[in-house]
Amino acid sequence: MTPKRQLWLIGGTQESREIARAIARLKLPCLITVTTQAATHLYEPSPQQHILVGKLNPEDLQSFLLEKNIAAVVDASHPFAVEISQHAIAVTRDYNIPYLRYERPVSVNSHQSSVIRQRDRTGRRGDGEMGRREDREVGAQCLRPKSQSLHPEPQIIELDSFTTLLQRNYLENQRTLLTVGCKILPRFQPWQNRATLFARVLPTVNSIDIALKAGFTPNRLIALRPPTSPELEQALWQQWQISLVITKASGKAGGETLKRTLAQQLGISLIIIARPPVAYPQKTSDLNQVLTFCQQTLNPPK
Structure with missing residues (x-):
């Protein structure tokens, strides 16, 4: 049985925890992926959210998107975890799935x-x-x-x-x-x-x-x-x-x-x-923009 359309949150960071909380408050279905079991403790239990542990290989991403019925991707991975970002960008482009990068704000240097x-x-x-x-x-x-x-x-x-x-x-x-x-x-x-x-x-x-x-x-x-x-x-x-x-x-x-x-x-x-350069299709450091993206892509206006 194919699951209902859901978001894919690429997680494992403190920011992804805040995003997951906000998505849960909107009651939007979301699949969160992390690479280690320890990272699962970042997230609070939610009936709308599921966590998948393990590294996703590039060759697995196509079937992953289809089997999980992914409607949109929010990439909140670590700034230096460029491999998963690059693979996610490529596969979502091939399948015309909306992708948004949440970019952790850079530190402001006071000196x-x-x-x-x-x-x-x-x-x-x-x-x-x-x-x-x-x-x-x-x-x-x-x-x-x-x-x-x-x-x-x-x-x-x-x-x-x-x-x-x-x-x-x-x-x-x-x-x-x-x-x-x-x-x-x-x-x-x-x-x-x-x-x-x-x-x-x-x-x-x-x-x-x-x-x-x-x-x-x-x-x-x-x-x-x-x-x-x-x-x-x-x-x-x-x-x-x-x-x-x-x-x-x-x-x-x-x-x-x-x-x-x-x-x-x-x-x-x-x-x-410095952070490795990645050509993100679109990115933001604003949580409100992330939530707007999630709502619009998962429940587009008719």
Whole structure:
């Protein structure tokens, strides 16, 4: 028996929980997908909503949309979970199913004067040897101990990718805390002998196993599920005598705003990796627009 037409909410984030609550209040049928069992605890029980746990492969999406009778898609996945977004965009385009991306608001930087934005070598800045030398000089200034700094404040550096970070000397001789998730940690393995690296990962066997295989020793790992309080975050940085923190541009919900604030307060430099570019057909950061989209696509005017 084919289920009635329903929404597909790509979840697993704090924002998706708020969206799910709002959809439930409208009594609209909705299927929520998450990748881990732990993420199911984000959502409150609702007779109109069902949760599906597991990773959806691209080859499964066509049958998934048809079997679940999906009428519209709200993508509230993590800003760095680009694979599911790209696959969902492609399959909904093929089947002419409305798609809306809920984009987590970016953090507002209150210290704009101390932000340095740098591009990959393929961008205008950093082309050629002169550009690479400039990047090295800027990076060295940003990460110089505060007493030697040419700037009155620690630097917040925004980079376009992990590739840019790892190809340059930002990590050299730094006591660096990585708050970037476990999947990217293997790429830092070549730096284990050139910097003192610490990592915060989720408290799961898989996350810890990936970190250990990437060369992180147990005394340089902490398994903790966010969000963390400002007090705990500060204590961790000070306990490990951190001089540099690497994070993602994950917005306030992902702890980026807190890290910006602590970096300024403690005199610790912060590198923020930009969100991967995705060509979303349409997107919003307004919950009311999401709800209007859900109502109009699920119950279009006759």
